[in-house]
Amino acid sequence: MSIQMRGAEVAKAMKEKLIREREELNAAGVNPCLTIIRVGAKENDLAYERGAKKRMEMIGIECRIAELPEDISQEEFEDAFCKINKDPEVHGILLFQPLPEQLDVEKIRQMIDPAKDMDGMSPVNLAKIFEGDRTAYAPCTSEAVMHIMNHYGIELQGKRVTVIGRSMVVGKPLSMLMLGQNATVTICHSRTKDLADRCREAEIIVAAIGRANHITADMIAEGAVVADVGINVLEDGTLCGDVDYENVREKVSHITPVPGGVGNVTTSVLASHVLRAARTGQNEPGQRRG
Ligand SMILES: Nc1nc(=O)c2c([nH]1)NC[C@@H]1CN(c3ccc(C(=O)N[C@@H](CCC(=O)O)C(=O)O)cc3)C=[N+]21
Secondary structure, three states, X not given: OOEEOOHHHHHHHHHHHHHHHHHHHHHOOOOOEEEEEEEOOOHHXXXXXXXXXXXXXXXXXXEEEEEEOOOOOHHHHHHHHHHHHHOOOOOEEEEOOOOOOOOOHHHHHHHOOHHHEOOOOOHHHHHHHHHOOOOXXXXXXXXXXXXXXXXXXXXXXXXXXXXEXXXXXXXXXXXXXXXXXXXXXXXXXXXXXXXXXXXXXXXXXXXXOOOOOOEXXXXXXXXXXXXXXXXXXXXXXXXXXXXXXXXXXXXXXXXXXOOOOHHHHHHHHHHHHHHHHHHHHHOOOOOOOO
């Protein structure tokens, strides 16, 4: 029997501390505030938005949603974005990605105030993550995987970890966080030869490719630990991960379900980032209130 690494359980363990931190900020006259920027209405973004809103409510963090039209021009987007970026009431920004094609993500990455960049999209935060600087904001999902490993007592030191996926929100930054814990990390992707072998030799597998049920039981070693970061929306609207859960769970020691796994912790990490940003802002002149 494998142990199910449940996101709700990890989130519950984080909750009390987050509420306490929010209360301390309130007592100092600070009202922590997140703004989510959503362009269009993709189901994937809406799922995250629902989860994030619920989490912020639970912790007591103000959560604003800036909803922008799918066909917005770069100029109009920059206008709206700059207002939020400069708003002293807003401590943190989460911009859903990917953006529609007409928008220049690179330019926006350069524009975002690194101090408000809750999901590690600024090159400033990413460079720090790659340097091993733990004060930077890592993409929430990558940090969520680390929290789950830590909560379930999964030691990373010296372990063979295979990360499948090389995105800037999960694969690459997570590989760096794991390297920071002295894991031996192999990064696989769509062009990797012998993916099954790279998976079978791993003690810990992280699936972040975005293809439903792509990682099958024959690719996984007996007793491995599996974190499934994939969130795939099937045609009937149900969510499923990158791992063939029902078959894989039979042979592994630990596994995260989807839904109910990493996604749940992602929103808790997001809350922790907003509180950190609000605390940091407190020490800067001009940001003081109350
Ligand atoms: N800059 C950026 N960073 C992201 O991390 C990012 C993004 N853009 N765009 C959209 C995707 C999607 N995503 C989800 C995260 C959590 C849940 C989540 O909380 N899921 C719940 C279910 C929520 C529900 O369906 O109500 C669960 O897994 O249990 C869902 C989806 C992050 N993404």
